[in-house]
Amino acid sequence: MKTVSIINLKGGVAKTLTTVSMAYALSQQYNARVLVVDNDKQGNCSKTFGVHSYDRQSIADLMLDRDADLAEVIQHTKYDRIDVIPANMTLLTANMQVMMDSSRPQQTRLRTALRKVADLYDYCLIDNAPDINISTVNALVASDEAVIPVKIDSYAFDGLIELKNQIEITREELNPGLRLAGCLITCFQRQAGEQTGEDWLRENLDCPVYKTHIRYSGKVVGSSFECKPIIEYSKTSAAARDYLDFVSEFLTAEKRG
Ligand SMILES: Nc1ncnc2c1ncn2[C@@H]1O[C@H](COP(=O)(O)OP(=O)(O)O)[C@@H](O)[C@H]1O
Ligand SMILES: [Mg+2]
Structure with a gap:
């Protein structure tokens, strides 16, 4: 995986x-x-894949309970070959509890959990919150690669240097295999x-740009109202076509290593 x-x-x-687009295209x-x-x-x-809920287990359970049953946490979706570990607002208090619980390592919890299902999947894609917190650090520790989506506007570069530093710190201290795969515009x-x-990105961030x-694409709004992946909602929309091209480029880059 x-x-x-x-x-x-x-x-x-x-x-x-x-x-969501990568998951849909890859699967x-x-x-x-x-x-x-x-x-x-x-x-x-979770909402896009129809598995947002407060009745079932979620990533918060994985972060808190070493013995959480992955079969309970992982939700199947209506899409073949796409499963989801969902999130909801309980992740907020879970993060605070993780920070207070030093009885076991705090930054490696997601990695430990995901290793248990590594044989069941080809790819694990982690959608992160706009933050550096214990959840995102867990994600970087669990990851082989980071992809940074960037929307170029006047504030586009706020935080990119900090993120790159965090990736470097994580690589040096906790996850030597972590690679910054590239920025996606x-x-x-x-x-x-x-x-x-x-x-600016190419020069200052020293990071490959896809x-x-x-x-x-205006179609993206419609797809979000219907809670559908854009590639399913409108395969011919500019965004859907570009995401399919991106995944192809991503896979070619993977092969090159
Ligand atoms: N290519 C695109 N075309 C049109 N709208 C987009 C596109 N990409 C993102 N959006 C819109 O921008 C907003 C933020 O996208 P989202 O994926 O939720 O960002 P994030 O997860 O980084 O907060 C959403 O309303 C989404 O529909
Ligand atoms: Mg988001």
């Missing part, structure tokens, strides 16, 4: 849309078995300034 964190300290940069186009980890208390990923509108922003840009 290859584990990928979709991460950025900013909200609204398409972390969730990217996670439906490439027949990969995908485990999606919703690591954001907002639970948007999302909500692309061919506006003046976007190229300058992209150049060739594929995800174009802005």
